[in-house]
Amino acid sequence: MKLFSSYSLGKISLNNRVVMAPMTRCRAVDNIPTDLMATYYAQRASAGLIITEGVAPSKNGLGYARIPGVYSSEQVEGWKKVTSAVHEEGGKIFMQLMHTGRVSHPLNMTSDARVLAPSAIALSGEMYTDAEGNQPYPVPEEMTIEDIKEAVQEFVMASKNAVESGMDGIELHAANGYLINQFLSPVTNQRTDEYGGSPENRNRFAIEVAKGVVEAIGGDKVGIRVSPYGVFNDLAPFEGIDEQYLAFVDALNELDLVYLHIVDHSAMGAPEVPKSIKEKLKSAFKNTFIASGGLDKEKAEAILEAEEGDLVAFGRPFISNPDLVDRFKENADIASPDFDTFYTPGEKGYTDYKVAVAQ
Numbered sequence: 001m002k003l004f005s006s007y008s009l010g011k012i013s014l015n016n017r018v019v020m021a022p023m024t025r026c027r028a029v030d031n032i033p034t035d036l037m038a039t040y041y042a043q044r045a046s047a048g049l050i051i052t053e054g055v056a057p058s059k060n061g062l063g064y065a066r067i068p069g070v071y072s073s074e075q076v077e078g079w080k081k082v083t084s085a086v087h088e089e090g091g092k093i094f095m096q097l098m099h100t101g102r103v104s105h106p107l108n109m110t111s112d113a114r115v116l117a118p119s120a121i122a123l124s125g126e127m128y129t130d131a132e133g134n135q136p137y138p139v140p141e142e143m144t145i146e147d148i149k150e151a152v153q154e155f156v157m158a159s160k161n162a163v164e165s166g167m168d169g170i171e172l173h174a175a176n177g178y179l180i181n182q183f184l185s186p187v188t189n190q191r192t193d194e195y196g197g198s199p200e201n202r203n204r205f206a207i208e209v210a211k212g213v214v215e216a217i218g219g220d221k222v223g224i225r226v227s228p229y230g231v232f233n234d235l236a237p238f239e240g241i242d243e244q245y246l247a248f249v250d251a252l253n254e255l256d257l258v259y260l261h262i263v264d265h266s267a268m269g270a271p272e273v274p275k276s277i278k279e280k281l282k283s284a285f286k287n288t289f290i291a292s293g294g295l296d297k298e299k300a301e302a303i304l305e306a307e308e309g310d311l312v313a314f315g316r317p318f319i320s321n322p323d324l325v326d327r328f329k330e331n332a333d334i335a336s337p338d339f340d341t342f343y344t345p346g347e348k349g350y351t352d353y354k355v356a357v358a359q
């Protein structure tokens, strides 16, 4: 099967086409990666490529409880344990850089951090905090030009730290309503300066981040994840969305980013992502294209065969099947994950899922 064939991603070689999708699991302690996290990722190292959970490039990006960062030396040291454990098992790993922007709460952050966004528009609903349970989302501060320049630099620094920690590359999280996506969408970006008001201006922050990071670590180490038509975190499709994303992809081509990773959360109850936008983005982007969302072995192989993707990412199946690739190879049963332990601390529902296939 194509699924099990090796693949050259930039300068690295992947053992197969199966990617572990980025998944926030909230197991960091004081925002520092732990030995338990190293065990979790090492257990899943037979994936051709692991993309880590969303990792904050700065204290302002730490919106959720117990998510890790990559802006302090302690965090870099923690990540070194993760990368060596994965590499020892023969795997490859990219770090997803996620700045949460307005999807945040001060109770999840240090006292000197700020909840920032392109515009001062609060997300509806509530955010879980360890200290006081669910709390309404705060109104974020509208970023000044200086804040924007600083955020770009934070991504650049974080990408260098990721490489220093042994990561094979990074993925910019430009999807699912977090900071970069907040700039891309007119729902969350109502600025009237050069960072808002037109498709070109809304793309500007994302392109500046991508350019800065590529200059720092090289395009062969930089992928990006996007979610056009996504509705998570209060986003919505908008007029001219296809054209805006196509212009964005043109800019990414110029920067020679190594992959474009597209989100489709329709298997999680979100509206369908039109097949046409996937096809347009795939044909516009010159390097590797990663498809994801609601896949099983057969659907993934069909995508590879139809050349609708070069790599295929699996999220929830990797939570409960650390040896997912072997299970696919052996046609073994696929275990269902326990939703209640997706974001809880400790090893339960994290590192205690069984390996089914004899090694």
Ligand SMILES: Cc1cc2nc3c(=O)[nH]c(=O)nc-3n(C[C@H](O)[C@H](O)[C@H](O)COP(=O)(O)O)c2cc1C
Pocket: 021, 022, 023, 024, 025, 053, 054, 096, 098, 173, 175, 176, 225, 263, 264, 265, 267, 268, 292, 293, 294, 295, 313, 314, 315, 316, 317, 342
């Ligand atoms: C527990 C959990 C945490 C997630 N965290 C992230 C994240 O940090 N970054 C991201 O881009 N997507 C995140 N996702 C979305 C997944 O990467 C993936 O797109 C989604 O689960 C759909 O794929 P699946 O049907 O194979 O699970 C998360 C999904 C789950 C279930």
